[in-house]
Amino acid sequence: MNTKECKLFIDNEPFRFKVEGDFFWGAGEALYEAENNIISKVPWTQDGYKVVDAFTSEEFKRFKESVRQNIMKAMSSNAIDFEPDTFELESYHKVVTTNEAHLSVINQTRNLTNADLDFDIDSLAERFGKVLGYRLTSWIEELQKTHIQIRISRPSTLDINPPHRDGYLSYWKDIINVWAPIAGCNDKTSLPVVPGSHLFPEKEILRTESQGAKINGNTYFVPCILKTADGDLHMIRPNPSPGQAILFTPFLIHGAAVNRSDVTRVSIELRFPKID
Numbered sequence: 695m696n697t698k699e700c701k702l703f704i705d706n707e708p709f710r711f712k713v714e715g716d717f718f719w720g721a722g723e724a725l726y727e728a729e730n731n732i733i734s735k736v737p738w739t740q741d742g743y744k745v746v747d748a749f750t751s752e753e754f755k756r757f758k759e760s761v762r763q764n765i766m767k768a769m770s771s772n773a774i775d776f777e778p779d780t781f782e783l784e785s786y787h788k789v790v791t792t793n794e795a796h797l798s799v800i801n802q803t804r805n806l807t808n809a810d811l812d813f814d815i816d817s818l819a820e821r822f823g824k825v826l827g828y829r830l831t832s833w834i835e836e837l838q839k840t841h842i843q844i845r846i847s848r849p850s851t852l853d854i855n856p857p858h859r860d861g862y863l864s865y866w867k868d869i870i871n872v873w874a875p876i877a878g879c880n881d882k883t884s885l886p887v888v889p890g891s892h893l894f895p896e897k898e899i900l901r902t903e904s905q906g907a908k909i910n911g912n913t914y915f916v917p918c919i920l921k922t923a924d925g926d927l928h929m930i931r932p933n934p935s936p937g938q939a940i941l942f943t944p945f946l947i948h949g950a951a952v953n954r955s956d957v958t959r960v961s962i963e964l965r966f967p968k969i970d
């Protein structure tokens with residue numbers, strides 16, 4: 695594997711990090727199919743993403759508490775010392791102070807299902823289904839489970855996945871991606887996307903294979919996209935408010951969510967396949 699420098703722009707600010715992998719230019723046209731795809735009925739088809747309302751304030755409060763409980767459970771089972779009554783997600787990095795401890799926590803919080811959260815995920819599937827004009831489910835047939843992943847990003851770390859498209863993985867081809875802020879999300883921490891990038895042809899994408907990119911010693915399932923034929927990636931942070939979420943096609947390039955604030959950022963990722 696070669697080590698390359700990934701250089702990109704987030705809201706016009708440069709960001710660089712080292713990534714190990716074998717990079718190659720793709721072949722052919724865009725994998726995104728314009729007909730009958732999950733965002734084909736919305737007015738934002740060309741952008742590939744949209745910030746929408748996701749939770750009522752009461753629901754958001756309950757959902758956030760449930761995320762906090764899951765993170766505390768993961769900390770407890772890894773013998774990390776903290777005070778449950780006062781623990782706040784934004785101060786996670788002051789409690790989980792080593793990379794090793796953080797990796798053991800996210801090892802647990804990256805693979806949650808419906809049963810782990812005190813929240814009816816299917817009510818969200820119905821809500822987003824109405825936005826998209828398709829019936830959605832939370833059940834991922836190929837994986838035989840629902841998919842709920844808590845993302846924890848500590849300040850000024852490489853707690854990031856590379857710029858990528860989830861649609862390269864077969865089980866994420868026909869889903870809507872949902873990214874929702876939970877704590878510490880703002881214009882310096884929230885998920886960057888490349889607007890319209892689902893339309894980029896493969897032959898204009900320089901990337902690795904799946905499970906072919908390593909950042910800071912961590913191997914990622916998704917391929918890393920280093921750049922396009924136009925040059926370095928230009929990303930923006932749509933920055934949804936608490937209670938909102940970003941909906942986006944799995945072919946939109948996103949990731950590299952470096953935390954440029956001084957608090958821990960916590961977000962959640964959900965994926966809903968369409969039924970029709």
Ligand SMILES: [Fe+2]
Nearest residue numbers: 858859860948
């Ligand atoms: Fe992703």
